[in-house]
Amino acid sequence: MYQIFSDHFANHNPGRVILAASLAISAASVTLTANAQDSRLPDMGKLTATGGVSQVEGAGGGGLTPWALITGYGTRDSYGANVHYTQANTQDYRLKTFGAAFGIADQVEFSIAQQEFTGSLAPLNKLNLKQDIFGVKVKLAGDAVYDQAGWMPQIAAGLQYKRDANIGGLGALGVTSVKQLGAKDDHGIDFYVSATKIYLAQSLLVNGTIRMTKANQMGLLGFGGDKKDQYQAQLEGSLAYLINRKLVVGAEYRMKPRNLGVDNEKDFSDVFVAYFPTKNFSVTAAYVQLGDITVFNPTKQRGWYLSMQAGF
Template identity: 65%
Template structure:
């Protein structure tokens, strides 16, 4: 398998003390040859884990493969075009006044189709929202449309994928004293709806750099945790999202992300999310991501910029 050849070459160079940047430059020259060398599909009986380490990304807080808060064009798992792969993840994000837990599963099929299911739970810790408990489920689909993040090293063509996220509110609790039990009572138009996105991801191995740009069509308030649409706006709007990562080592990526969001609710002066992160891939069965995230204001009840640590664990095959 061509992927195995490239990965074994990386390992051999690492064992011989070749700098990561030099190793990546060599693989960047080798990768485009895959189109001429591999002419037939294999039919493995089990997941082959054929993709290069880290090229399945990690799981975002909404389930799709990418960074922590931005979906990328990568397809989750290490299954090549002849196979499939799956991951389960758990993410915890804690700020001064809130804790967000997200967990779920994501499956990548033939390095072409991705299916994800995520469960988000947000809790408050400071009055008057110290009893706040919100739950949301997200079902996602992503399809790779064009390009290959590894093999297109000889062109400017990125890997491009389109995705859809169906978000449905499950619970809003802890606001009984305010007479609130539904997100519509906070001003939201709906408790369910869709996000649509188009992502373009370019891996420049020669410079050990990953670049991603995503455009999302959304009405979601705080990712949908506060419903969709609201008294300040109900229409779907296009929001830009950006990511950059430096491959310091074949097992370590360091980067930053930015995600702009709509402001639909009068009681929530919603701001953009951004983070800086380090993702470690000790092997193809495990990844750990540590980040410092800034989420902006979350409702007028706790009017301060929310920031804190983000930890995500992903396990799979």
């Protein structure tokens, strides 16, 4: 599996792939507006917001953690897709993510994304890390929306293959590879299972995710480390309240492993508001806490997060 994904990213520029996907989705959205009666087009039959927004690693869900929901608004007889751009700024760092995702028959989701992490405070003011991410999610059981009488949530399993594409700006420290920071690998796979339940009468969404991972700072600092080099179960959770059909507020929490001696990694958390003016577009804003980012800068990182998603 590693070889297949590695060959894919070696032979294709992720930025070009995502740009092509973006153009294709934009064209499809225009066609959708002009030919709403064409049965070959996506039906967009799911309720607004039930496709989620784009998670920071490209999957459908919240900003920090994936949900069991499949991206897009296509029902079991259709399909859906979207593109997104996300940026998170703290006092000393910036994370940018852009990507595309495609949902089929409300059962399977494919996603591709690229992250870029940069610094602004010496000695990490020239820091530039890039990571490519390819994800797959499969719905296993339940229905988060339509099974209101039962207790069972919708359950999905997924994986995210991640590969460090670039590590720059640390030459002055003699670092040109994440392995020099103590990481065991520059690529790896996260496995996760998510359970999501929507209580329509209470306008509430509850999600829990268990992630098996070796990733350091989501993989931007490699996988495994000098302190630990085995898969660890990390808990992630989301709670969202639907104020109305177009406005959602909520909070998320994501546990993180601590594998590297140079990075006393901290858990992530946020509070967010998401606005869905139409099913074709959404914007999410959040206040995020990302904790420490390496021993070179022990300041606790807090800041804002903004994500835009377009699709069908």
